[in-house]
Amino acid sequence: xxxxxxxxxxxxxxxxxxxxxxxxxxxxxxxxxxxxxxxxxxxxxxxxxxxxxxxxxxxxxxxxxxxxxxxxxxxxxxxxxxxxxxxxxxxxxxxxxxxxxxxxxxxxxxxxxxxxxxxxxxxxxxxxxxxxxxxxxxxxxxxxxxxxxxxxxxxxxxxxxxxxxxxxxxxxxxxxxxxxxxxxxxxxxxxxxxxxxxxxxxxxxxxxxxxxxxxxxxxxxxxxxxxxxxxxxxxxxxxxxxxxxxxxxxxxxxxxxxxxxxxxxxxxxxxxxxxxxxxxxxxxxxxxxxxxxxxxxxxxxxxxxxxxxxxxxxxxxxxxxxxxxxxxxxxxxxxxxxxxxxxxxxxxxxxxxxxxxxxxxxxxxxxxxxxxxxxxxxxxxxxxxxxxxxxxxxxxxxxxxxxxxxxxxxxxxxxxxxxxxxxxxxxxxxxxxxxxxxxxxxxxxxxxxxxxxxxxx
Amino acid sequence: xxxxxxxxxxxxxxxxxxxxxxxxxxxxxxxxxxxxxxxxxxxxxxxxxxxxxxxxxxxxxxxxxxxxxxxxxxxxxxxxxxxxxxxxxxxxxxxxxxxxxxxxxxxxxxxxxxxxxxxxxxxxxxxxxxxxxxxxxxxxxxxxxxxxxxxxxxxxxxxxxxxxxxxxxxxxxxxxxxxxxxxxxxxxxxxxxxxxxxxxxxxxxxxxxxxxxxxxxxxxxxxxxxxxxxxxxxxxxxxxxxxxxxxxxxxxxxxxxxxxxxxxxxxxxxxxxxxxxxxxxxxxxxxxxxxxxxxxx
Numbered sequence: 001x002x003x004x005x006x007x008x009x010x011x012x013x014x015x016x017x018x019x020x021x022x023x024x025x026x027x028x029x030x031x032x033x034x035x036x037x038x039x040x041x042x043x044x045x046x047x048x049x050x051x052x053x054x055x056x057x058x059x060x061x062x063x064x065x066x067x068x069x070x071x072x073x074x075x076x077x078x079x080x081x082x083x084x085x086x087x088x089x090x091x092x093x094x095x096x097x098x099x100x101x102x103x104x105x106x107x108x109x110x111x112x113x114x115x116x117x118x119x120x121x122x123x124x125x126x127x128x129x130x131x132x133x134x135x136x137x138x139x140x141x142x143x144x145x146x147x148x149x150x151x152x153x154x155x156x157x158x159x160x161x162x163x164x165x166x167x168x169x170x171x172x173x174x175x176x177x178x179x180x181x182x183x184x185x186x187x188x189x190x191x192x193x194x195x196x197x198x199x200x201x202x203x204x205x206x207x208x209x210x211x212x213x214x215x216x217x218x219x220x221x222x223x224x225x226x227x228x229x230x231x232x233x234x235x236x237x238x239x240x241x242x243x244x245x246x247x248x249x250x251x252x253x254x255x256x257x258x259x260x261x262x263x264x265x266x267x268x269x270x271x272x273x274x275x276x277x278x279x280x281x282x283x284x285x286x287x288x289x290x291x292x293x294x295x296x297x298x299x300x301x302x303x304x305x306x307x308x309x310x311x312x313x314x315x316x317x318x319x320x321x322x323x324x325x326x327x328x329x330x331x332x333x334x335x336x337x338x339x340x341x342x343x344x345x346x347x348x349x350x351x352x353x354x355x356x357x358x359x360x361x362x363x364x365x366x367x368x369x370x371x372x373x374x375x376x377x378x379x380x381x382x383x384x385x386x387x388x389x390x391x392x393x394x395x396x397x398x399x400x401x402x403x404x405x406x407x408x409x410x411x412x413x414x415x416x417x418x419x420x421x422x423x424x425x426x427x428x429x430x431x432x433x434x435x436x437x438x439x440x441x442x443x444x445x446x447x448x449x450x451x452x453x454x455x456x457x
Numbered sequence: 458x459x460x461x462x463x464x465x466x467x468x469x470x471x472x473x474x475x476x477x478x479x480x481x482x483x484x485x486x487x488x489x490x491x492x493x494x495x496x497x498x499x500x501x502x503x504x505x506x507x508x509x510x511x512x513x514x515x516x517x518x519x520x521x522x523x524x525x526x527x528x529x530x531x532x533x534x535x536x537x538x539x540x541x542x543x544x545x546x547x548x549x550x551x552x553x554x555x556x557x558x559x560x561x562x563x564x565x566x567x568x569x570x571x572x573x574x575x576x577x578x579x580x581x582x583x584x585x586x587x588x589x590x591x592x593x594x595x596x597x598x599x600x601x602x603x604x605x606x607x608x609x610x611x612x613x614x615x616x617x618x619x620x621x622x623x624x625x626x627x628x629x630x631x632x633x634x635x636x637x638x639x640x641x642x643x644x645x646x647x648x649x650x651x652x653x654x655x656x657x658x659x660x661x662x663x664x665x666x667x668x669x670x671x672x673x674x675x676x677x678x679x680x681x682x683x684x685x686x687x688x689x690x691x692x693x694x695x696x697x698x699x700x701x702x703x704x705x706x707x708x709x710x711x712x713x714x715x716x717x718x719x720x721x722x723x724x725x726x727x728x729x730x731x732x733x734x735x736x737x738x739x740x741x742x743x744x745x746x747x748x749x750x751x752x753x754x
Contacts, residue, residue, distance in 0.1 A: 032462075099495045105502070105509040114510040118517035124622045125524040125632075126586055128597060350588060350596025352620045359623065373510045381503035384495025391496060402470055409461030416462065420749040 004447070008440045010060035014433035017044065017063045021426045024066055028414045029423075036205035038070040038412040040197060068197035074408045075204055076218060079211040081401045083269035086212040088393035090274025095282060095387040097157045101150055102380045109150060109290075110376045112143040113297075117362040120355060123343055127352040128311065133338035140319060144331050147294050151329035154287050158253075161279040165254045166246045168213050168272045175210045176241040179203060179227065184239025187224045214270035231266040233258040253279060282386050286379060287328070293375045295327035296366040302334075304361050308342035308354025316342025316354070468741045475734040482727035485718035492716050501715045508715070512708045514626075519701045522624045525632050526694040528585045533687040535583040535590075536639070536680065539647070542580070543677040546573045546651060550670030553658050560661050567658035574651045578603055578611060581636050591636030594618040600636040601648075610652035613637045624697050625704075630690055634683060645679025646672075 021042045031037040043066070047059040102108065119139040123132045182203045189196040203225070210216055215230040227236040234242050235258075242259060249255030255264040256272070264280070267273045298320035305316035317340055323330040345353025363371055370378065461467075484493055495502035552558070553566045581591050581601045592600035592615025600615040615636050621629040640647045650672040657665040 096494070096496070102502075103494050105505040110506040111509060111513070114513040118513055121514075121517045121521060121623060124620075125521050125528075126588065127620070128588065129586070344594070346594060346616070346618050348594045348596075348616065348618070350592075350620070351594035351618060352622065353594070353618070356621070356623070356629070373507060377503035377506040380495050380506050381499040384497070384499030384502050387494070387496035388499060398470070402467060405466060406461045409463045410459045413459075413462045415459070417749045418459075418462075420753070424753075 004440055004444055006057075006059070008437065008444075010058075011433045011436035011440065013047070013060045013062070015430060015437070017061050018426045018430040018433060020063045020066075022423060022430070025419050025423045025426065029416065029419050032414040032416060032419075036201050036208065037414065038068045038197065038201055039414045040066050040068050042066055065195060066197070067195060068200065069412050070200070070204075071408060071411050072220070074404060074411065075207075078401065078404045078408060079207055079216070079218065081397055081404055082208060082211040083215045083273070085394065085397035085401050086271050087215075087269035087274040087277070088390050088397055090271040091278050091282070092387065092390035092394050094157060094161055094275065094278035095383070095390050098154065098278075098283060098286065099383040099387045101153050102383045105380075107146075109143070109146045109293075110373065110380070112139070112146045113362070113372055113376060115139045116143045117359060120341075120343075120358050123341065124352045124355040124359075127343040127355065128349040130338060133311070133341055136341050137333070137336060137338045140333055141336075144320070144333055147290070147328045147331045150290060151287065151326065154283050154290070155329070158279050158283045161275040161283075162253050164275050165256065165272065165279070168270075168275065169244050169246050169256055172210065172213050172235075172272070173241075173243040175206055175213070176227065176235045176243070179206050179210070179225075180236045180239050180241035182206070183224050183236060187238065190224075212270060214272040215268050229258055229263055229266070230268055231258065231261070231263045233261060233263060251280070286382060286386075289375070289379050289382065290328040291326060292368055293328070293366070293372060293379070294331045295322055295324065296368055296375075297361070297372045298322050298327070298331060300361045300364070300366060301358065304354070304357040305340075305342045307345075307357045309344040309347045309351075310342050311339035311344070311349050313344070313347040313349070316340070465741065465745065468737055468744075472734060472737050472741075475730050475737060479727060479730040479734065482723045482730060485723040486720060486727065489718050489720070490716050491718045498715075504715050505712065508708055508712045512705065512712070515701055515705050515708060518623070518625050519698065519705075521622050522694050522698050522701065525622050525624060525630060526691055526698075528590060528632055529687045529690040529694070531583060531585045532590050532633070533684060533691065535580045536684045536687065539577050539580050539680060540677065540684070542573045542576050543647065543673060543680065546570055546654060546673050547670055547677065549573075550654050550658075550666060550673055554663050554667040554670055556663050563658045563661050563666075567655050570651060570655050570658060574610060574648070574655065575603070577640075577647060577651065581640055589615070590633055591615065591639060593633070593635035593637075594620055601640075608652070609641065609646065609648040610655070611648045613641065624694065625701060628697065630693060630697075631686075632690075634686055639680065639683045642679055642683070644682070645676035647676045647680055650676040 021044070024040050024042050028039050043064040044061055045064045047062050049056045049058045051057075105111065116136070116139040119132070119136040123129070123136055126132055182199055186196045186199050186203065189199065207216070207218065207227070210227075216235060217228045217230065217232070219226040219228070224238055225236065226234070226238075228234050229244075235244075236242070244263075245257040246254045247257055249262065249264060255262050256267060256276075257263065264276060267276055302318035302320060305319055308316045310316055318334045319340065321332055321334040342358070343353075343355050344351035362373065365371055366375060368375060485491060492498050492501050492505060549566050549569055553563055558566070578601045582599050583590055588596035589598065589600050590596075592598050595615045595618075598614050600613060601611045602614065603610065604612040613636055617635045617637055619635065620632045622632050623629045641649065650669065653672055654666070654669040657669040
């Protein structure tokens, strides 16, 4: 048989449980806008009933545990997508600077190429004219300058990205250190059988930040979380973190080392991978095309010069000079003497017979297979293609990331409506339990006063 | 079923998208161009580089055409004056050959023909923009000097080379004929005939004067044939100028096809983006404060 004491005990237990549940609700509401917070739910269960004669009597409610609602699969996908999105975004930022160098068809190398050849065409109408010869030299100097500037600007963008590599590596090292620390605490709590909910939220948030910087592999082991680079070298194992280092690579750029191993080429995605992609692949690709154009154009034109005679009747000398390594950056005029232009085919100053050869350089294919203007047009198209690809990747990965975040929100997000409803339920239950306590108290007094005329107070 | 309670991220991302569409449309309206960066249309940007080069080249061809045309016209008008002078010499020769002149008269006529010879030498030394136009490619050398010891009475100091100038793709025009060809060709020798006439007049032989006059006439015919070269050249350049102008129009319309923003379309896009944006903002403003708490008191 039940006793009044049992009823009192059940009711006071219920008060505790409802209060605990309200604490959880309150915490959820407080963190409704906290990034990375996973809502918590209370796990309420019936207490084990007691057998009394042929009756089974319930003994109330207990708060079994407080559980964070999370999805590891989604968190993992979000990390990966974050890496991809940040990689594309960083790549896009770099490539937009690159394409900016080639954006105006009325200036730059393309326009200066045609201005140069047009000045030669002009010279054909009056090959001994000093002013027209001077304007050819001016156009040649402008062309050289535009090659130099393009190469220099590409180099500036490249070294900007290079600097970002070392600062990003520093951020990565600071994050892995924090993650290792939390990872150790999580391990301790789990050993004690506690839910490390808020610590896991913090850890996820840090991993998310790390994913923005570089690609990491997450492996859940018995000893907690292990993080490795894309290459498989360890970043975090248990409560220990392993720092990445930067050092000079073979190209003179800052390479990334993990425990002595150069992992630069295996870093993909994240702002680190994006910067490395533009620095080591995209810009060198365009620079190579630019160098090829500069060296082949200069060589072809110098050859055409050699077929004619300058104003003074001497065999035409080279007009352009360059270093084989970095032709675009080192392109320069071999002479500033306007007489040096080899317009003549017969040695007289009035002949323009070699101008046809000089002009042929504009339209004839270079050894690369296309004319100088077309080669430049290809570089423009290349810079545009790279940027528009990166743009498309940013758009795709952003929408995919939004979708994943939506899905995670469906599971882990705090709904104010839901929490308010819960709050009302717990409030009602709390009031009801309190009323039970009052009622039982009343009954107890009634019992105590049974049989006496005096009312106990 | 649970839904993601944090929908503001979605709406924000829609807002960003509308904003970026708005920016694109604005940029198109402001610049009038579809391609403001190569990534807007990489193939189109490459086409624009080529198109720009062709437009610049066409401009240059137009300039070349008018410079060469000026040179050909100068040569043509010099030769036209030579024709006048030779006609004058022929009348003088005919007058000298009619048998009614005293030797003194003939000497006076010979003097006049000598004057004509001087004139023709001067005309043959015509220059255009500081270059002699009848000295082959030796444009800095005066082509003819008087030389009484030479059989033709003159010496040619130029060469026999010619220049050509490109005035359109694959279309080059020859800009000069060497003086030795124009004035002293195998079909007629202007200076030789004039010298012959002077000598004949001085000799007083009517028959020789007649023969020399015929020689001047032959050389005039020959010179007129040579002159056709310049006339044809000018005609060719005129039609080339027309061709280049229509070429330029074609290139500009091609550029416009690739790069010209459709302004009506761009303004429609702009107002669409603005509508989307204000709709999203209105939705955001309505939805965010909406929750159960509002209905509890």
